[in-house]
Amino acid sequence: MKVGETLIKVEGIRKSFPGVLALDKVDFELKSGTVHALMGENGAGKSTLVKVMMGIYARDSGKMWLKGQEVDFKTPKEALDAGMSFIPQELCPVPDMTVAENIWLGRESSYFNIFVNYAKINSLTEEVLARIGVELDPKRLMKTLSTAEVQLVEIAKAISLDNDVLIMDEPTSAIGEKEVEKLFEIVELLKAQGKGIIYVSHRMEEIFTITDEITVFRDGKMVGTVTTKDITRGELITLMIGTTLDQEYVKENVPTQEVLLEVEDLTIKGKCENISLKVHTGEILGLFGLVGAGRSEFFSALFGVEKKQRGSVRIKGKEVRIKSPSDAIRNGMALVTEDRKESGLVLTSSVQENTSIASLREDVVGGLISRSKELERVNSMINKFRVKTPSERQLVGNLSGGNQQKVVLGRWVLTRPRILLLDEPTRGIDVGAKREIYKFMSDFAAAGNAVIMISSEIPEVLGMSDRIVILRDHKVIAEKPRAEIDQEMLMHLASFSS
Amino acid sequence: MRSKLCVVALLLVGVFCLATGAQAKDKLKIGAAVYGLKGEFMRLWVTALERHPAVVNGDVELTVFDGKYDASVQQRQFETMAAQGYDGIIFIPIDMNAGSACVDTAYYEDIPVVGSNTRVNSDNLLSYIGSDDVLGGYLEAKNVLDNMGGKGKVVIIEGPIGQSAQIQRREGNYKALKEYPEVEVLAIKTANWSRAEAMSLMENWLTAYPNKIKGVIGQNDEMALGAIEAIKDQGYKPQDYAIAGVDGITDAINAVKDDQLNITILQDAVGQAQGALDILLRKLQGEDYKPQAEFWEAVKWGDSIQPSYNVPWQPIDKQNADATLKKREALTTR
């Protein structure tokens, strides 16, 4: 296939959901041998367009052509058979199957009629994995893999189809820097083979590293398509949010000398070992490390989610015993977990219930929850964080990622914490909401509190932290003031043993 | 409660010892495989068997197997008995069609099987002793219809559809109904042998057919008693209805005494259980074996083993209710 041929073309696509016009008059074109980014804030319509193209959603109107043929896929299977692969943002492997079984799931029988030929699918898997330079045993069970490895398997699965079009929805949201590099190598490889790649992402650096063209969405409408090398970061942000942003990060807090939290020798074998650190009043402490370095595990141990084997915690010099999350909350801690859907929110409950749950005690009058009290507190958070929701009764699962994160933050603010533990606080969140969250962190610390933030995005770590603690292999490797460290050094410390 | 638990614990220990301890060979090892130990009738049946003179004096070593209302469990128990060299088996299958494989298992090992209470469709059964459910259904229905004066409207509460007892008792019910052409069946429906279900059913019927129902045929006592409770609850008098049940459970006999139930047709658990063991011992010890159960005073022992023996039903009415209860008390107190 030649470079620059039109693979996909859509015209005048329109799609509405109850109460929302998700896509309006969208035109889009993907050429072979290019990487084409879809950008926009959450809810802008990127994922919707992808799902319409894949036949997951039925479009209301508009036309679509694949390699010159007009198509209208009714199911993802039809799209797949026609040559389009899709790696969704939410991965759904079968946990008790092996890597090989997952990759060839549903396609085993095209080689053999009844019995799965394991030898063959295993060797095929090795081939595919080798092609993208990933070392993984095809016989390993999916449930034993890390999130990043699962992501790589999904990519391998998509590539194994050898389709001309590959759609990746936030492929780097769950993987660390090292895996991202790997992924980019794979993308370059595919590009060289003349395939067309649609790349949905929030991350500026990635967009500028690997894409050739960018189509920007805003509020369900297509703002325009630009060539990547002709646009600057600032221009792109302006396109996305419609206004100019002076600065991506907001940082006004000033750390003091007063130690607020002191952790000593915190240990859970194999997860986080001998971790000691201090956080001061007014400080934002960055916690950096590759995926699997023990960052989230440290939070789990500190917050009492998992039982620690050893170690002590002092708040303002006083030793506290934390055996469960409720102990941690009582001592003024709050934990925003990495995964909003798995451990953050109760998706089947409303915004109101999710916001008040951790501090419900305060709304109880005479044994019963006072509705007016609760509403008042919940609404104060909805206003403070400018949560976009039709009402407090809306199911939280229906909100966009950024708004969901704001609900989680609101929940914790209501407990009046002094120490905020944030695990990847801006993952999968659009630029506008990110800025609001940065501002909140800064204000929170400035008000005489402290923040510990885990992040995989180096610019974010450097942009927000006063001090950075680097973890590797479950241990603290280094601790540096922000002024004494740069991007390369950070990566270096996190990746290699000295 | 504690004393009851102790008794149970001791029983369990006893059974365990019997099962594992060294067994003297001159004792006859007899297994009783019954479909389930729930319900008063089966308790009486088992107790009667344990009180058979041959078991009491130690000639026979008896083990009771609880089939847990599951044909496959019974099949497994037969295999166990065959493997352990039992001398004979008394068998109450869960269903007449489900038990023939069990019988065959024993037959090929030359273990004689005597059926009791519920017939098995098998040629390999040594003999069968039981009460004719068609006759039982006929007797109770006839009593109800007589008490209605041969006319009026009646309802029938059935057992679980498809069980042999339900099928045969219904056949008996309709046989009697044929003799009374002026009686109309208003409704017939299952309450699954359950008192609570029969109670709801009767309540609904009393609403749907106000002041029309004159008689109630319950295919067992539990359901007849449920109907009586419903009648009382809705402000009627059981005495104004002709009601009968089958089985002769203690509650029902008491209801007969209180004039609430006209009659219950007693299924003679003692005869069925002890008679079965006598037949089995006749086979194992030879034709000159003398039966030890009282029951044979009423039923012919005969010169040789018959393919089937009929245990007569005993209608219990106000006259013989007290006597029956006394006899039962003697059986159940240890």
Place this chain on the structure above:
Amino acid sequence: MDQQAATTKQKLLGLLSNYTILIMFLVFCLIMVFASEYFATWRNIRNILRQTSINGLLSIGMTFVILTGGIDLSVGSVLAFGGVVAASLVSKASGGEVYSPLVAIMAAMGAGIMMGAVTGLLVAKWRVAPFVASLGMLSAARGLTYIYTDGMPIPKIEKSFLFIGKGSVLGLPMPVFIFALIVLISYIVLKKTRYGRYVYAVGGNEQSARISGINTRLIIFSVYVISGLLSAFGGAILTARTTAGLPQAGQSYELDAIAAVVIGGTSLKGGQGSLIGTVIGALIIGVVNNGLDILGVSSYYQQVVKGAIIVIAVLIDSLKKKS
């Protein structure tokens, strides 16, 4: 214009689907009113309510359990055990002491609490799957019931005890009155208390609930205790209604209780559902049983109709979620 019409239609659909169960219930009642002149009589309505109240009690306990994402298969057996425990304390048959009705009811509830606590511990502490833990209890409680009674019904219940099954208050039969009272209390607990919120939260996302400072194990444990308590209480009422402690009572009652909860729109995955839905679900089952009895429909059809209703109710629910 076009869009406005669409949203109006959606609103209407939304309204309709929110009250699916209620509408189904009313449609059934309407059909029955035309089919039988006796259906809408006060006497029959009392009967339906009374026949529903015991399954209703079990369904309420089941709602708590299912809201946490669990299931309690032991309700029927615990009901039987509670029933015979109460009966044994107020029976004149064995010649033992006859206790006051209150003592008997408390004892039954105590027994139910203990059995619920065992299931609850297994599920909450030792992480046994609820299906398996309660299946074990289903068998064990039934066995204990037979051991306790020797397999015989316990007759001759003291008159004063029968009040909770046969008496009436303010024109309502006692079982109905008790059921209504428990519905009211449970409604307040689920809707208005922290505990209720926590039950929903644990069912919706246990990990999130735990991180929010909720003692999730205690919540899970407690719902089985509630289910046990209500089941045993139901058993005591059944004993009073049938005037005997019946060891065989409550066979397969768990199925009707689960059916009521599911028809009522509560998700078996937990976290979503309502008590009012369960109450209507129980009433639908009651009306169908009663209606088919009154119409003289054969038992075979009754089973089919009940099955169809369960499936249709859940189907509507899932279609609703899909759109």
